[in-house]
Amino acid sequence: MEKFVVNGNKKLCGEVEISGAKNAAVAIIPATILAKGPCRIENVPNISDVAIFVEILYKLGAQVRYIDKTTIEIDSSKILYPVVPYELARKMRASSYLIGALLGRFSRAKVAMPGGCDFGVRPIDQHIKGFEALSASISVEHGMVEAHARRLIGDTIYLDVVSVGATVNIMLASTMAEGVTIIENAAREPHIVDLANFLNTMGADIRGAGTDVIKVHGVESLHGGTYTIIPDQIEAGTFMAAAAATGGDVFIKNIIPKHLESISAKLEEMGVEIEEFDDAVRVRRTGPLLRANVKTMPHPGFPTDMQPQMAVLLSLAEGTSIITEGVWDNRYRYVDELKRMGANVQVDGKIAVIEGVGSLTAAPVRATDLRAGAALMIAALAAHGTTEIEDIEHIDRGYEDVDLKLRALGADIRRIHTQESVLTKAMSNGTTA
Numbered sequence: 001m002e003k004f005v006v007n008g009n010k011k012l013c014g015e016v017e018i019s020g021a022k023n024a025a026v027a028i029i030p031a032t033i034l035a036k037g038p039c040r041i042e043n044v045p046n047i048s049d050v051a052i053f054v055e056i057l058y059k060l061g062a063q064v065r066y067i068d069k070t071t072i073e074i075d076s077s078k079i080l081y082p083v084v085p086y087e088l089a090r091k092m093r094a095s096s097y098l099i100g101a102l103l104g105r106f107s108r109a110k111v112a113m114p115g116g117c118d119f120g121v122r123p124i125d126q127h128i129k130g131f132e133a134l135s136a137s138i139s140v141e142h143g144m145v146e147a148h149a150r151r152l153i154g155d156t157i158y159l160d161v162v163s164v165g166a167t168v169n170i171m172l173a174s175t176m177a178e179g180v181t182i183i184e185n186a187a188r189e190p191h192i193v194d195l196a197n198f199l200n201t202m203g204a205d206i207r208g209a210g211t212d213v214i215k216v217h218g219v220e221s222l223h224g225g226t227y228t229i230i231p232d233q234i235e236a237g238t239f240m241a242a243a244a245a246t247g248g249d250v251f252i253k254n255i256i257p258k259h260l261e262s263i264s265a266k267l268e269e270m271g272v273e274i275e276e277f278d279d280a281v282r283v284r285r286t287g288p289l290l291r292a293n294v295k296t297m298p299h300p301g302f303p304t305d306m307q308p309q310m311a312v313l314l315s316l317a318e319g320t321s322i323i324t325e326g327v328w329d330n331r332y333r334y335v336d337e338l339k340r341m342g343a344n345v346q347v348d349g350k351i352a353v354i355e356g357v358g359s360l361t362a363a364p365v366r367a368t369d370l371r372a373g374a375a376l377m378i379a380a381l382a383a384h385g386t387t388e389i390e391d392i393e394h395i396d397r398g399y400e401d402v403d404l405k406l407r408a409l410g411a412d413i414r415r416i417h418t419q420e421s422v423l424t425k426a427m428s429n430g431t432t433a
């Protein structure tokens, strides 16, 4: 195990390059299962969630080749068995995408129920409703979701809740189904558009991605090809928040400013200066942070995956702010950790009331999930003193080389092995620590 040790209260200054989008990559990698022939995917983030997915595909029989650190070639033609056991699927939530992809290719799939960040109940009823509408039979037994169909047939599906995962899964299952599938009340996130663009590049006929109605005209087959993943909206937002929290001046490169609109607007409301360029944004703060209210919503609303990072900024602001979490039932597990650093946050259901405290102080904390970890990292960068953040494997799931990128901006952050891991390593090597 590893932890971050952060000496805080240093302004971040300089340039940082944003990696490819995690949530696009974890949809596009399983989507290669549908293609006959090699798919070369560029701008793949070098993060553990991607590594897990690549391992799953490899174990299913795909040929996987790393061309360089961020380019992978995957040829899924040789996958024979549409079965994903628990040991592989449990590590991540997005493993549910294997159901849609395998069902779309083989008309059957057996995938262990997914894991991933714990924000309370994470149902997949809308995914199942979609598969059933496409004529698949679904059963959930002994922790496995089993789906099969004689032939998948397009239909109109109205999602009861706007779900990224259900939208992705229905797109995957319907790409080669007979006839037309219409997804109404579909998610509109940038990674949904990216997945549709990837599938269309490989020969699919998907229209309307980015709106709330997506039409999938089933095609006979998909071929291989080359595709470049979009930049990560949330990684960019996290660096924007870190620059703002430390009163820094950071030029954030390889981004799509349109994807950051809701984040940029909120930061400007809080007194942060934002300058937009074609594929970059400069974030600078010279004055105090101002209070604000934040309500998270599906895209194009304010992203829930930036909610914990905003809670840190609002803790550093003057006055009382309110966050309303509009997507997840329970995404405030990090608040107890933030309180250990001096934050004053009261949570009642989906609402958090934050009394700005002006500055935070170092404390030992734990990353409870990916974005919670990102938030605690920002808090540590701004805080007085030395903060130790444990359980950083959550952060590594979604941020490529985050410590290296922060160090290049002037942060004092070190990754160290904890005693436990030194001992474990020594024991497995047959030596004593």
Ligand code: EPU
Binding pocket: 023, 026, 093, 094, 117, 121, 122, 123, 124, 125, 126, 127, 128, 161, 162, 163, 164, 165, 166, 187, 304, 305, 327, 328, 329, 370, 371, 398
């Ligand atoms: N929901 C249902 N039924 C379903 C599916 C979802 O009720 O069948 C509910 C959920 O309980 C939740 C809401 O709908 O309240 C939205 O869930 P969604 O399906 O959109 O979430 P997801 O697909 O599981 C993705 C991202 C999350 C991000 C959410 C919301 C990936 C791999 N994950 O999750 O990202 O928070 O969309 O934008 O794309 C992260 O990156 O840190 C992360 C957690």
